[in-house]
Amino acid sequence: MSKIKVAFAGMTHLGLNSAVAAALRGHDVVGFDPDTDLVAQLSAGNLPVVEPGLDEALKKQGICIRFSSSIDEMRRADVVYVAPDVPTDDDGNADLSPVRKLIDIVSGEMKSDATLVVLSQVQPGFSRSLGVDISRLYYQVETLVFGQALDRALNPERYIIGCAEPADPLPGAYLALLESYECPILPMRYESAELAKIAINCCLVGSVTVANTLAELCEASGADWTEIVPALRLDRRIGKYSYIAAGLGISGGNLERDLAAVVKMGAANGTDTSVIKAAISNSKYRKNWALSQLHESVLHTEGDPKIGVLGVAYKKDTASVKNSPSVGLLSALTDFAVTAYDPAAQLPERLMSDVDLAVTPLSVADGADVVVVMTPWDEFREISLSEMASRMKGRLLLDPFGVLDGAAAQAAGLDYLTLGVSPDN
Amino acid sequence: MLIGGGGFVGKELSRELTEAGAEVVSLTSKDIDLTADGAAGALAERLSPGDAVVLLAAITPDKGRGVEPFICNINIASNVAKALSECEPSHVVYVSSDAVYPMDETLVNEASPAEPVDLYGAMHISRELIIKSEINAPVAVLRPTLIFGADDTHNSYGPNRLRRMARDKEKITLFGGGEETRDHIYVSDVARLIVEVLTHRSAGLLNVATGQSIAFHDLAHKVAGLFDADIEVELTERQNPITHRSFDVTDLHAAFPTFGFTPLDKGLEIAHSGMMDGAE
Numbered sequence: 001m002s003k004i005k006v007a008f009a010g011m012t013h014l015g016l017n018s019a020v021a022a023a024l025r026g027h028d029v030v031g032f033d034p035d036t037d038l039v040a041q042l043s044a045g046n047l048p049v050v051e052p053g054l055d056e057a058l059k060k061q062g063i064c065i066r067f068s069s070s071i072d073e074m075r076r077a078d079v080v081y082v083a084p085d086v087p088t089d090d091d092g093n094a095d096l097s098p099v100r101k102l103i104d105i106v107s108g109e110m111k112s113d114a115t116l117v118v119l120s121q122v123q124p125g126f127s128r129s130l131g132v133d134i135s136r137l138y139y140q141v142e143t144l145v146f147g148q149a150l151d152r153a154l155n156p157e158r159y160i161i162g163c164a165e166p167a168d169p170l171p172g173a174y175l176a177l178l179e180s181y182e183c184p185i186l187p188m189r190y191e192s193a194e195l196a197k198i199a200i201n202c203c204l205v206g207s208v209t210v211a212n213t214l215a216e217l218c219e220a221s222g223a224d225w226t227e228i229v230p231a232l233r234l235d236r237r238i239g240k241y242s243y244i245a246a247g248l249g250i251s252g253g254n255l256e257r258d259l260a261a262v263v264k265m266g267a268a269n270g271t272d273t274s275v276i277k278a279a280i281s282n283s284k285y286r287k288n289w290a291l292s293q294l295h296e297s298v299l300h301t302e303g304d305p306k307i308g309v310l311g312v313a314y315k316k317d318t319a320s321v322k323n324s325p326s327v328g329l330l331s332a333l334t335d336f337a338v339t340a341y342d343p344a345a346q347l348p349e350r351l352m353s354d355v356d357l358a359v360t361p362l363s364v365a366d367g368a369d370v371v372v373v374m375t376p377w378d379e380f381r382e383i384s385l386s387e388m389a390s391r392m393k394g395r396l397l398l399d400p401f402g403v404l405d406g407a408a409a410q411a412a413g414l415d416y417l418t419l420g421v422s423p424d425n
Numbered sequence: 426m427l428i429g430g431g432g433f434v435g436k437e438l439s440r441e442l443t444e445a446g447a448e449v450v451s452l453t454s455k456d457i458d459l460t461a462d463g464a465a466g467a468l469a470e471r472l473s474p475g476d477a478v479v480l481l482a483a484i485t486p487d488k489g490r491g492v493e494p495f496i497c498n499i500n501i502a503s504n505v506a507k508a509l510s511e512c513e514p515s516h517v518v519y520v521s522s523d524a525v526y527p528m529d530e531t532l533v534n535e536a537s538p539a540e541p542v543d544l545y546g547a548m549h550i551s552r553e554l555i556i557k558s559e560i561n562a563p564v565a566v567l568r569p570t571l572i573f574g575a576d577d578t579h580n581s582y583g584p585n586r587l588r589r590m591a592r593d594k595e596k597i598t599l600f601g602g603g604e605e606t607r608d609h610i611y612v613s614d615v616a617r618l619i620v621e622v623l624t625h626r627s628a629g630l631l632n633v634a635t636g637q638s639i640a641f642h643d644l645a646h647k648v649a650g651l652f653d654a655d656i657e658v659e660l661t662e663r664q665n666p667i668t669h670r671s672f673d674v675t676d677l678h679a680a681f682p683t684f685g686f687t688p689l690d691k692g693l694e695i696a697h698s699g700m701m702d703g704a705e
Binding site: 281284285288291292295296299300332333334335336 | 673
């Protein structure tokens with residue numbers, strides 16, 4: 001296999017994980033970012049993101065990756081990726097200015113025969129409207145999953161490549177780079193590739209929304225969603241990796257961004273997007289499950305209720321709190337005494353004065369009327385439920401994701417509630 | 426200033442506000458006929474700039490749901506809006522109704538479309554728009570679900586009527602099997618929420634419901650259980666399709682996180698005692 005000289009511009013979550021994966025695949029990689037402080041931190045091994053395996057990968061013997069703020073590095077690369085994270089606002093609207101800015105910086109400095117690849121997720125129509133030489137411009141669909149970013153970048157299921165002219169062969173160095181990952185390569189028009197990414201996420205959202213709707217029905221009807229899920233996974237039309245575990249709506253920002261994009265495109269084109277709007281509405285509704293339970297059972301009983309919250313991140317193995325259900329819950333509880341713990345995520349600044357931080361998971365149980373597990377971190381599975389029960393004042397344990405052992409919780413004398421299961425089961 | 430302060434909710438609100446230390450002026454239909462021409466001027470004379478105003482006055486559906494009460498109710502809103510547009514109130518609370526929502530909207534929140542199916546619902550949505558468009562002050566629109574309490578003079582299908590049936594006939598007769606689910610809120614909870622809205626000078630839309638719905642059949646047994654005598658719960662042949670109504674009260678929790686509802690059993694018990702003590 002030939003060693004390709006690859007540059008990644010934009011050293012946030014997507015760019016960093018993709019660059020490390022390319023280095024692990026044996027390529028000669030430069031991670032470029034105009035932010036000199038960030039580059040200094042990366043060069044010193046201080047990573048700005050939490051991802052399983054990322055720290056270890058950078059320390060691996062023989063890995064060929066360096067970080068730089070020097071634009072000169074671009075002139076050596078055969079393939080230049082532009083890969084900054086795309087920020088979104090609370091309504092899921094994407095801000096593509098960081099992508100444009102980096103394209104402006106790198107496109108004038110590349111070798112004349114180098115390939116420019118946009119890896120950041122962009123809106124349909126973006127690539128063709130960029131105004132750069134489209135004969136060497138490609139859009140590569142990223143399918144980053146927070147908490148699995150490195151693994152997915154290293155072992156992609158397939159490559160979806162947006163091209164100006166899909167019938168033309170891919171440039172040699174770029175093709176060799178992609179082939180080194182040993183997965184199917186699907187060239188298509190820019191517009192198709194841009195919409196393919198949104199289509200993937202809409203399919204995921206569809207599964208999530210159906211699962212959450214039916215899980216709620218289970219809670220009301222005596223059924224148990226966890227018993228139904230394995231049956232669904234064995235159906236080939238649904239699949240064993242489908243997103244059908246019960247959860248608290250959609251979080252993280254990426255799926256929300258694509259839903260907002262579809263609604264916007266639909267409005268501009270007169271297309272019915274009511275199914276997407278329903279998913280957005282259901283997500284908002286389901287995110288409030290824990291708060292509703294607290295209002296029903298704890299917050300208005302006598303005395304000042306004390307609430308313990310396990311987990312702040314929007315999901316396990318990440319420090320991201322974007323649209324995190326836990327942060328939503330904590331924001332709604334600022335009038336109450338709340339203690340929270342997370343192994344990686346920080347509380348947003350605005351909540352610092354309202355929420356006490358615990359240094360161990362079990363400390364949140366001290367004197368608590370209720371403990372709520374809001375992020376399914378694996379380390380919470382190790383918590384002793386009998387010790388938790390003995391440290392709590394009240395009996396209620398809310399575990400929406402089913403991280404803890406419900407039977408053991410009940411044996412410890414706790415009232416255990418989880419998503420998709422009737423409290424009477 | 427409570428416009429329509431002599432009614433079921435108005436009296437309770439007046440009590441709550443007085444207890445909270447507010448200076449309360451309560452206007453009833455005996456003071457001013459708000460449906461009449463010239464009522465706006467008479468109302469304006471009683472208002473002062475800076476007043477907080479709660480509009481409760483309405484011809485209620487038990488007095489008819491036809492065109493006549495619709496027009497009278499619009500006239501009330503029109504006169505009130507005219508008076509308020511001249512008096513610079515500090516805050517206006519309009520007590521509307523969940524009748525603005527269609528019955529096929531089974532889980533209602535503030536984003537649910539208001540598509541009334543009768544003139545009573547159309548009246549409330551029209552009055553909301555009149556108040557919001559004509560008055561230059563923060564406006565809170567509250568849409569309560571079914572309200573119960575001992576002093577209720579209306580006889581709509583709910584705890585109050587079921588209780589009266591039990592008292593008068595030792596029997597509660599339900600429509601069909603009483604399968605329909607509804608959200609019932611105790612009157613003092615409605616009054617306390619309005620006090621919260623006034624205290625915070627809140628603006629915007631809020632449904633006033635508990636988030637807990639119950640089937641009429643189960644409700645009937647709860648009401649019957651409060652009597653010493655054995656009360657029969659009689660089911661009848663169903664005449665109309667079964668409909669349900671539940672509320673997602675997330676916005677209410679977000680607006681007033683420390684507000685707690687009176688549990689249904691407790692509310693029913695208080696209402697029952699109130700009736701037995703001769704409140705109705």
